[in-house]
Amino acid sequence: MRTVAPTISVVLPARDEGDRVGATVASALGAAAEPDGIEAVVVDDCSSADGRPRVAAGADRRRTRIIRSELHLGVGAARNLAARHAHGRLLFITDAHTRFSDGWDHEVRRLIAPSRILSVTVRDRASAWRGHGCRLVVPHMGTRWNTAPPATGTRAHVQIASSAGTVVQRALFERLGGYDEGMVHYGGFEPEFSVRAWRAGAEIVHTTTVEVTHRFKPEAECTAFLAAARTAMVHNCLRFGTAHLPESMILEMVRLHALEYPDHIREALVMLEQRSAWGRRAELARSLPHGFASFVRRFALLDQIGRPVPEV
Template identity: 75%
Template sequence: MPARNEGDRVGATIASALDAAAGPAGVEFVVVDDCSESGKRPEVGDAAARRRTTVIRSARHLGVGAARNLAARHARGRILFVTDAHTRFSTGWDRTARKLTTPHRILSVTIRDPESDWRGYGCRLVVPHMGTHWNTGPPGPTPHVHVASSAGTVLERALFERIGGYDEGMVHYSGFEPEFSVRAWRTGAEIVHTTDIEIAHRFKPREEVTAFLGAARTSIVHNCLRFGTAHLPESMILEMVRLHALEFPEHIRGALALLEERGAWRRREELAATLPHDFAWFVRRFDLLDQIGRPVPEK
């Protein structure tokens, strides 16, 4: 659980998970305090919660990917449940996670907005923009999804390590779960959505979203570009850059500078050399089309 300036929301999340667990004695929490401001550091709650919780304080802002990886390294359990610091858990979530998790399977859990009747059932990838759209209906008989739910991704520790964790070449926020999910598919894992675990997630109010995006936009654009550079066929990379340059002209120069600084092309070469499946395999697996309905080229 990464937590930056989350304060007592962390304790409320832990209390919810413990209260809803079928076997709370078998649950541990690892919280990474991602350089929170004074007065907004994670507050765990009562003594029972504190006994089950490890809080790791980072003196620098790691971002979502590095914070999750750090938490995973400190966790002792066989199964990792990646979530956010402002969530609430459905009854028996831990029992269901144990039952449905297998060595080659990632669970994507249902995300609920507590302020409405909206639910998200994993996400689908949008190319070449390299964003996602929520699946707003439950999965069919074959419940595979492109991208797991970022507030509820469940998998065995051994699989997490085999995939390589989250990409720490990305910056701070956005894109971590989509990139991890595509890399997981290319590694040979499957992502299966379940409606048997439901996580209520606090979504930011509009004014918070506006302020957040204003401060993080260059990083977000970079992360999309890095994601696409790592996985897209070369013929689509220029189109991806063009789309972002048109939409975010004041941020594209900084994003491209970060792309070069953080070794995006080297990352692409590493994945091509080590993963058993290429992106074309992923395209065929899901009959993936681009964002305006055209076939995705294989090269």
């Protein structure tokens, strides 16, 4: 039987997701207009024995590769590893617990372009809520969901793509350098990648014609997860801001995190120094054609209390 080379690689980092991975792969292939053009590349990010990714035998398993990491890589490095193993021209980067809308692959091929990243609509599995990409919160360096789609008749640009639904040509992903592996475990990867993409001259366009339905963690599970990940998340926000913000805003960013997370700020600052955040800032200033000021101007960016963000 002739094997069709995939044109789209669905990238799935998975840590203790078990059967949810198989359900996501089945949805991606089952909802595709041309399933023979799809592959799934799963990174098992040091899951426990009971939580390792499980994909049903048959066509789903034949079109899935699982790469096992014995070290906990975190979201960014796991996605990068999956991308290095991908054969598709396009990467659809999502989570291990999503469902795909019918004909999603046809729409992705129709809408993608060499310097364009697609942000797809994310729907909550338990409600009718939808997210339409995200916007940046400065200088905290977090994000807020856009709960309404871009206005009809406008170029559907969004500041930040969703980590549950980002589509990019593999060549552009590689040119951008993938996700920042100086960040750790969880938090901030998609915002930093998105701002870096804008600074590199790419665009992020939102689409409502491709939708993934996402399993958001229940409140108790989310609270426990965030408590365990908090130091990493504070560090990642600080690294993100150090890499991109005007210098005049960096101290304010640190002050905000110190006030909000006094039990985590010291270790986060140590990690920031250990991981050469200022070196990363210098590297991006040398390699990217546009400064953060171009992002500020494009979106008339305001800080989190409504003041214009300085360009220097």
